[in-house]
Amino acid sequence: MAAIRRAIGLMSGTSMDGIDIALLETDGRAEVRRGPSDFMPYETAFRRQIEAGLEDAKSIRTRDQRPRELTAVEKELTKRHGDAVLKFLSDCKISKDDIDIIGFHGQTVLHRPLEGLTVQLGDGKMLTEMTGIPVVYDMRANDMIHGGQGAPLVPAYHQALAARVPFELSKGKPVVFVNIGGISNITIISDGEDPIAFDTGPGNTLIDQWVSDKAGIAYDAGGSIASEGQIIANIVTRYLAKPFFDLKPPKSLDRNDFTLADLGDPELADGARTLARVTAEAILMAGAYAPDKPSLWIICGGGRKNTTIMKDLAEGAATIRASVIVAEDLEFNGDSMEAEAWAYLAVRALDGLPLTWPTTTGCNAPVSGGVLVKPF
Ligand SMILES: Nc1ncnc2c1ncn2[C@@H]1O[C@H](COP(=O)(O)OP(=O)(O)OP(=O)(O)O)[C@@H](O)[C@H]1O
Numbered sequence: 148m149a150a151i152r153r154a155i156g157l158m159s160g161t162s163m164d165g166i167d168i169a170l171l172e173t174d175g176r177a178e179v180r181r182g183p184s185d186f187m188p189y190e191t192a193f194r195r196q197i198e199a200g201l202e203d204a205k206s207i208r209t210r211d212q213r214p215r216e217l218t219a220v221e222k223e224l225t226k227r228h229g230d231a232v233l234k235f236l237s238d239c240k241i242s243k244d245d246i247d248i249i250g251f252h253g254q255t256v257l258h259r260p261l262e263g264l265t266v267q268l269g270d271g272k273m274l275t276e277m278t279g280i281p282v283v284y285d286m287r288a289n290d291m292i293h294g295g296q297g298a299p300l301v302p303a304y305h306q307a308l309a310a311r312v313p314f315e316l317s318k319g320k321p322v323v324f325v326n327i328g329g330i331s332n333i334t335i336i337s338d339g340e341d342p343i344a345f346d347t348g349p350g351n352t353l354i355d356q357w358v359s360d361k362a363g364i365a366y367d368a369g370g371s372i373a374s375e376g377q378i379i380a381n382i383v384t385r386y387l388a389k390p391f392f393d394l395k396p397p398k399s400l401d402r403n404d405f406t407l408a409d410l411g412d413p414e415l416a417d418g419a420r421t422l423a424r425v426t427a428e429a430i431l432m433a434g435a436y437a438p439d440k441p442s443l444w445i446i447c448g449g450g451r452k453n454t455t456i457m458k459d460l461a462e463g464a465a466t467i468r469a470s471v472i473v474a475e476d477l478e479f480n481g482d483s484m485e486a487e488a489w490a491y492l493a494v495r496a497l498d499g500l501p502l503t504w505p506t507t508t509g510c511n512a513p514v515s516g517g518v519l520v521k522p523f
């Protein structure tokens with residue numbers, strides 16, 4: 148029997164809103180026991196620093212380059228992750244000696260799968276020294292070396308969770324996990340098959356940018372702004388006509404692949420409503436790549452709190468006789484799922500198990516990955 152390890156996962160996603168942290172006890176296979184989780188938000192000034200870092204990253208040609216301010220941003224980002232771990236351990240009254248491994252995602256600042264280039268800021272060595280705990284980081288690189296997109300990586304964990312979906316809900320049909328983060332991505336799980344996964348299009352990033360530019364608000368809380376707007380149909384069509392949607396999976400996105408340029412300058416609420424529809428429709432369109440019609444869509448990530456997106460998803464799914472639920476309906480945690488996934492992936496990496504498959508990233512064979520560093 149494989150060893151159960153205690154792992155901490157750390158995720159700073161494309162929304163750049165903060166660090167999700169979660170504890171997991173797992174063998175990196177079927178055994179998954181979820182522990183506590185937390186979120187450490189970035190204040191606006193640091194978020195702006197990362198945003199500036201995205202601009203600096205545009206000139207990166209090889210993944211070890213850190214032009215302009217990126218070295219400083221990486222150091223500050225890692226320090227915040229280290230502080231987050233130390234606070235988490237102290238809050239949970241857990242000793243560092245009781246943690247076997249940290250799975251550290253870092254912050255994606257550039258993702259160009261066609262060029263085989265993906266860059267996550269995050270200094271694993273510094274994190275292991277700060278915490279005194281071994282760290283697995285840089286988990287996307289090996290997939291790309293093996294011809295993969297380098298994303299998404301969460302499907303391995305979705306597959307482990309899918310085993311807990313009751314038959315009354317799955318009805319023996321494919322089940323879809325949807326992560327609505329900055330970008331949206333899905334994992335389609337069918338019994339006995341490798342997971343099928345890919346990015347589906349924008350998640351919350353465009354909505355966040357829109358309400359921030361137009362009204363100085365960080366995000367559309369509850370989707371309430373969108374709920375007061377009207378859908379501008381020709382703008383939805385314009386977004387959904389982008390070449391990305393004609394690409395067959397596996398496929399993945401950079402945060403800047405979709406922009407507000409296609410939105411024009413509507414009223415605040417109409418813009419938010421239209422973008423919510425784009426996010427929902429792009430997700431449901433992705434169901435076409437399932438081998439059989441999915442019965443159940445399980446929504447995770449911050450976008451599940453946008454009731455306008457959720458309403459569009461529920462209505463759209465009803466027309467194809469599928470149900471939409473949120474992670475919590477199955478007693479999963481839609482906020483910490485990616486952090487849990489990084490804990491799970493770190494344990495898999497320790498055992499050399501695959502993190503990705505040809506069906507999730509397009510890698511040429513199932514591959515493991517990550518770089519392991521240990522404290523002195
Ligand atoms: N109460 C809420 N109402 C509406 N939207 C919300 C709410 N809370 C969070 N969000 C949205 O969720 C986003 C954060 O989602 P999440 O943390 O899943 O993204 P991420 O992990 O950074 O991104 P990714 O999964 O793409 O890496 C916020 O930027 C915001 O747009």
Ligand SMILES: CC(=O)N[C@H]1[C@@H]2OC[C@@H](O2)[C@@H](O)[C@@H]1O[C@H](C)C(=O)O
Pocket residue numbers: 160161255258265297298299300301302328329330331332346399400485
């Ligand atoms: C390159 C990168 O960081 N991609 C992220 C991003 O955010 C959502 C989507 O695009 C997904 O492909 C991925 O993150 C998730 C956690 C993943 O790898 O599974």
